[in-house]
Amino acid sequence: xxxxxxxxxxxxxxxxxxxxxxxxxxxxxxxxxxxxxxxxxxxxxxxxxxxxxxxxxxxxxxxxxxxxxxxxxxxxxxxx
Amino acid sequence: xxxxxxxxxxxxxxxxxxxxxxxxxxxxxxxxxxxxxxxxxxxxxxxxxxxxxxxxxxxxxxxxxxxxxxxxxxxxxxxxxxxxxxxxxxxxxxxxxxxxxxxxxxxxxxxxxxxxxxxxxxxxxxxxxxxxxxxxxxxxxxxxxxxxxxxxxxxxxxxxxxxxxxxxxxxxxxxxxxxxxxxxxxxxxxxxxxxxxxxxxxxxxxxxxxxxxxxxxxxxxxxxxxxxxxxxxxxxxxxxxxxxxxxxxxxxxxxxxxxxxxxxxxxxxxxxxxxxxxxxxxxxxxxxxxxxxxxxxxxxxxxxxxxxxxxxxxxxxxxxxxxxxxxxxxxxxxxxxxxxxxxxxxxxxxxxxxxxxxxxxxxxxxxxxxxxxxxxxxxxxxxxxxxxxxxxxxxxxxxxxxxxxxxxxxxxxxxxxxxxxxxxxxxxxxxxxxxxxxxxxxxxxxxxxxxxxxxxxxxxxxxxxxxxxxxxxxxxxxxxxxxxxxxxxxxxxxxxxxxxxxxxxxxxxxxxxxxxxxxxxxxxxxxxxxxxxxxxxxxxxxxxxxxxxxxxxxxxxxxxxxxxxxxxxxxxxxxxxxxxxxxxxxxxxxxxxxxxxxxxxxxxxxxxxxxxxxxxxxxxxxxxxxxxxxxxxxxxxxxxxxxxxxxxxxxxxxxxxxxxxxxxxxxxxxxxxxxxxxxxxxxxxxxxxxxxxxxxxxxxxxxxxxxxxxxxxxxxxxxxxxxxxxxx
Numbered sequence: 050x051x052x053x054x055x056x057x058x059x060x061x062x063x064x065x066x067x068x069x070x071x072x073x074x075x076x077x078x079x080x081x082x083x084x085x086x087x088x089x090x091x092x093x094x095x096x097x098x099x100x101x102x103x104x105x106x107x108x109x110x111x112x113x114x115x116x117x118x119x120x121x122x123x124x125x126x127x128x129x
Numbered sequence: 130x131x132x133x134x135x136x137x138x139x140x141x142x143x144x145x146x147x148x149x150x151x152x153x154x155x156x157x158x159x160x161x162x163x164x165x166x167x168x169x170x171x172x173x174x175x176x177x178x179x180x181x182x183x184x185x186x187x188x189x190x191x192x193x194x195x196x197x198x199x200x201x202x203x204x205x206x207x208x209x210x211x212x213x214x215x216x217x218x219x220x221x222x223x224x225x226x227x228x229x230x231x232x233x234x235x236x237x238x239x240x241x242x243x244x245x246x247x248x249x250x251x252x253x254x255x256x257x258x259x260x261x262x263x264x265x266x267x268x269x270x271x272x273x274x275x276x277x278x279x280x281x282x283x284x285x286x287x288x289x290x291x292x293x294x295x296x297x298x299x300x301x302x303x304x305x306x307x308x309x310x311x312x313x314x315x316x317x318x319x320x321x322x323x324x325x326x327x328x329x330x331x332x333x334x335x336x337x338x339x340x341x342x343x344x345x346x347x348x349x350x351x352x353x354x355x356x357x358x359x360x361x362x363x364x365x366x367x368x369x370x371x372x373x374x375x376x377x378x379x380x381x382x383x384x385x386x387x388x389x390x391x392x393x394x395x396x397x398x399x400x401x402x403x404x405x406x407x408x409x410x411x412x413x414x415x416x417x418x419x420x421x422x423x424x425x426x427x428x429x430x431x432x433x434x435x436x437x438x439x440x441x442x443x444x445x446x447x448x449x450x451x452x453x454x455x456x457x458x459x460x461x462x463x464x465x466x467x468x469x470x471x472x473x474x475x476x477x478x479x480x481x482x483x484x485x486x487x488x489x490x491x492x493x494x495x496x497x498x499x500x501x502x503x504x505x506x507x508x509x510x511x512x513x514x515x516x517x518x519x520x521x522x523x524x525x526x527x528x529x530x531x532x533x534x535x536x537x538x539x540x541x542x543x544x545x546x547x548x549x550x551x552x553x554x555x556x557x558x559x560x561x562x563x564x565x566x567x568x569x570x571x572x573x574x575x576x577x578x579x580x581x582x583x584x585x586x587x588x589x590x591x592x593x594x595x596x597x598x599x600x601x602x603x604x605x606x607x608x609x610x611x612x613x614x615x616x617x618x619x620x621x622x623x624x625x626x627x628x629x630x631x632x633x634x635x636x637x638x639x640x641x642x643x644x645x646x647x648x649x650x651x652x653x654x655x656x657x658x659x660x661x662x663x664x665x666x667x668x669x670x671x672x673x674x675x676x677x678x679x680x681x682x683x684x685x686x687x688x689x690x691x692x693x694x695x696x697x698x699x700x701x702x703x704x705x706x707x708x709x710x711x712x713x714x715x716x717x718x719x720x721x722x723x724x725x726x727x728x729x730x731x732x733x734x735x736x737x738x739x740x741x742x743x744x745x746x747x748x749x750x751x752x753x754x755x756x757x758x759x760x761x762x763x764x765x766x767x768x769x770x771x772x773x774x775x776x777x778x779x780x781x782x783x784x785x786x787x788x789x790x791x792x793x794x795x796x797x798x799x800x801x802x803x804x805x806x807x808x809x810x811x812x813x814x815x816x817x818x819x820x821x822x823x824x825x826x827x828x829x830x831x832x833x834x835x836x837x838x839x840x841x842x843x844x845x846x847x848x849x850x851x852x853x854x855x856x857x
Contacts, residue, residue: 073380075196076626081386082192083628084226089390094415098424099520102529102627110223111414111631113516115523118626 052126056091056103056119064092065124072121084108085122133181134293135210136286139203139234140218141227142189143509143632145246145276149218150186151644152279153286168202168554177286185212191226193233195347198554207239208331213293214240216285218276221245221258222633224402228393235269235303238333240296242289243271244281256404263401269300277638302333307388311381314342314369318362327358341366342381414633418513427517434510438501438541439594439601442494449493457486476669484665484769489654491582491765495575496650498543502536503645507637511536512629519627525609526616529627530556531565535608539572542581542601545653546570546819550826558625564615566827567835568608570815573601575653576764580810583768586789588803604811611842619834656763660818664762668770671733672755677726685723692716728752728774747809747847748802748855757809763816801854805847812843 059065067089072080084107085091094111095104102115140146150158154173163170171186187206188199195201207215215234219227224245234241245251245260264271270288274281306312318338322329328337328351340348341362352359366381373379421430461482468474505511511533519529531553532540538549549569556562573581578597585596616622676682696712728734729751736758737751744754752774759766772788792798814836815823824832 070383073382078192078194078196078382079626079628081383082194082196082229083630084229084390086383086387086390088387095418095422096424097422097517097520098427100424101520102516104418104422104516104631108223108225110226111633113519113529113627113629113631115519115624115627117624118628 053123054126056093056122056124057116059093059124059126061093061095064090064127066090066127067122067124069123070121071123072118076118076121080114080118080121083112085112090127091124133183134213134290135183135185136289136293137185137187137206137212137215138218139187139215139230140189140246141191141220141223141230141630143630144189144218144220144227146189146218147186148276148638148641149216149244149246149274149282149285150184151641152276152282153184163202163206168198169551170202170206175286177283177290180290182286182290190230192230193237194343195345201347204237207234207237211299211331212239213297214242214289216242216244216289218244218246218274221247221251221273222254222256224258225390225393225397228396229389231267232303232305232389232393235267235300236305236333236336236339238300238302238336240292240300241269242285242292243267243269244274244285245271246274246276248273248281249275249277254404256402259401259403262399263396266396266399266401268303302336304335305388305392307385310369310373310376311342311384311388314365315339318342318365321358321361325356325358328352328355338362339385342369343385344382414509414631417634418631421510422513422517427513431514431517434505435541435601436598438498439598442497442501442543443594443597446494446497450490453493454486454490457482457490461486472673475673476666480666480669481662483772484669484766485658485662486769491575491579492650492654494578495543495653496646498541498575499646499649500642502541502544503642503649504637507635507641507645509632509634512631515629516631522609523624523627525613526561526620526624527564527568527609527612528556528558528561528625530629531561531612534565534569535572535605538569539574539577540601540605542573542578542597543575544572545574545576545649546572546815547822548649548652549574550819550822553826556625558622560616560620560622561625563620563827563831564612566823567615567831568612570819570823570835570839571608571611571812572604573597573811574764576816577767577810579765579768581807583771583789583792584803584807587793587798588800600807600811603808607812607842656765656818661763661765661769664759664766665769668733668755668759668766671736672728672731672770672774674731677723677730681726681730682723685719685726688719689716692719733758746852747844748799748805748851749809750797752797753802753806757813760810761814761817763818764810767810799855801851804854805851808850809843809847812839812846814840814843 053068056065067085067087069087070077070080070085089107092106093103094106097103097113100116102113103119105112105114138146138150150171150173153175158171158173160169160171168188170188173184175182175184185206187203190197190200190203193200193204195204206212217231217234219231231241231243243263245258245263248258251258258273260271260273270292272281272285272288274285276282307315315335315338318341319334321327322334322337327334337348337352341352344366349359349363352362370381373381373384377384421427461478464482465474465478468477514536515529515532518532522529522531533555534549534552536544537552538544538546546569549572550566553562553565553569556565581597581600582593585593589596677685692712692715696709696716699708699712729738733755734751737754740754740758741751749757752771755774756767756770759770768788771792814820820832820836823835
């Protein structure tokens with residue numbers, strides 16, 4: 050069973066797959082350039098001391114982004 | 130053969146590009162600016178079989194969408210200067226993402242050679258990469274390298290040279306399918322572009338079409354200037370955008386990115402990568418991050434690292450600093466003894482040696498600080514600091530990436546606002562960038578540190594490291610508060626995205642750290658040797674001329690004569706040694722008085738005295754005023770000017786007191802005027818070089834704003850602290 054949710058709500062140490070990116074302009078371009086496109090598998094690997102930004106693992110590297118940027122990204126949680 | 134080939138080194142940040150550059154060019158490199166943009170460029174030379182290669186280090190980028198200045202600079206270089214080959218240094222561990230940039234170079238028609246770097250790590254991870262297969266699929270040479278120990282570098286260069294000769298700077302642009310809708314539009318536009326020879330003297334037709342679809346501002350602007358076809362292309366682009374919005378609820382940019390990644394993924398699936406599921410490097414990095422970015426431990430460790438750095442820097446750096454200071458002291462005495470009394474000796478000793486020596490004395494300390502900074506940077510810890518501090522910085526209207534400019538500017542004492550302000554380029558938002566540029570000069574740069582150390586040594590000798598730590602934190606606090614103020618008043622606007630890579634931790638190489646340390650240290654030394662030397666001489670002249678009027682000189686002469694006569698009489702009458710000594714002291718006092726009167730009567734003295742009514746509430750006397758005015762030119766001058774101001778007053782060569790103890794004994798100075806002076810020095814107008822750099826980065830209006838605003842702020846706070854301090 051998979052459920053779609055915002056990236057912000059994904060807990061640490063959870064894997065998810067991007068289903069949609071609702072961002073355009075500079076933010077959208079930056080997000081895409083870093084490889085955050087629909088279909089990409091990600092894992093939330095950590096959160097900064099103040100719970101923001103979050104650290105993600107994708108395509109064998111670690112990317113950080115803020116919660117309000119994560120809000121533009123929809124994901125489905127992957128089991129296991 | 131006498132030809133010279135231009136080879137560009139490109140790649141993602143942290144891909145080992147600069148290590149490769151250093152390995153190839155050694156110390157023979159040249160730093161300049163990309164024309165039209167303010168990103169620095171490094172180039173160096175390398176010779177292979179008699180062919181001279183000009184190797185240009187492009188700024189590290191993830192993409193060629195000219196979104197940051199780095200991306201724009203990299204793209205402009207490829208388009209404008211048409212390098213004979215582009216070596217794309219790729220972190221083999223993040224191949225999928227790294228190829229995103231390579232593909233863009235290939236679409237642009239650049240002759241690309243891919244250097245699969247960090248192959249040692251890939252092998253350690255039991256991952257297999259078939260570089261031959263990748264080369265066949267992409268149709269470009271692929272070389273396996275390990276930049277850290279230079280493995281594969283020669284082969285890479287040989288491939289690049291061969292590739293350059295074979296293609297003469299023009300490779301066939303890569304064509305990727307972007308799906309039926311986009312491809313149809315691309316084909317239509319490409320035909321029109323080719324027919325009209327629109328921008329095709331420099332750019333591949335399909336690439337121009339692609340950029341129109343991506344709504345690339347730079348290319349569209351160029352296109353509009355180039356001809357009427359631009360309007361037609363924009364119409365096609367708009368039509369496609371509408372169609373995509375209606376049918377797929379997406380835009381061309383997203384589709385293009387999706388297909389580029391899709392293209393790369395399909396390449397890699399064709400037997401290029403076979404990976405073991407274990408990601409050793411990332412697992413170790415993750416484990417370290419669990420501790421170093423831990424909610425509670427992370428910030429504590431960060432403070433510990435910074436504090437430890439001071440302690441270490443002071444414990445170790447002070448030893449060679451003592452040697453250098455002794456050396457200059459010796460030089461000063463030797464020259465003084467060897468030269469006849471007069472203006473020239475005064476110029477050499479007080480102007481040149483004391484001025485420049487005061488600055489160069491701090492070189493060991495500053496080099497050591499740069500060394501620590503380089504280690505943290507190369508280790509990958511700096512990115513973690515940005516990550517941990519972003520939330521806080523966002524609150525103050527800044528960006529996690531502002532940490533770097535702040536730290537380089539002197540967030541860890543010993544930095545310099547000049548490279549710090551330049552480092553703010555990596556910030557994308559003009560607002561956060563501006564706020565960072567305007568507040569970075571509040572940090573304890575390497576030029577202010579000598580002032581602080583001097584005053585701390587004079588007034589708080591027991592608390593050297595602690596006092597500097599407090600000053601450093603005060604610099605941060607002021608920078609953040611002022612940033613918050615600015616972002617709520619003159620530079621309002623929303624926050625920019627924080628998409629940043631956390632590179633895996635890597636043990637820095639000695640060579641890399643030494644090169645980085647030297648690059649920064651050299652900037653400082655060069656400044657001391659040129660700007661500061663010139664300013665020292667100017668200030669010496671301002672403090673020497675005009676001399677005392679003749680009647681005054683005569684008055685001191687007669688005073689001396691009187692005392693001398695008494696002394697002679699006393700000697701003749703066989704007075705005690707102690708009695709004779711009082712006469713000697715009297716003579717010295719007269720000399721001091723004369724020197725002080727001379728200084729006060731000089732141009733600088735008159736200016737300093739004129740400012741006294743204004744600066745008295747902050748506890749500064751006319752001599753401090755001279756030093757602070759000199760500090761507008763360069764903060765180091767504050768120390769050297771204080772040194773010169775006080776050494777002009779000193780006549781007894783036996784008196785080997787340090788400047789610190791002279792200040793401590795001087796009635797014009799008190800503990801509170803020292804505190805006030807520290808605050809003023811920390812905050813007032815950035816040095817001249819910084820102002821010029823600020824003007825280049827943000828415009829003269831903001832540079833001027835910073836001079837006026839910072840000085841007013843510094844003055845206000847200095848007055849408040851001095852007034853309150855002296856009353857309690």
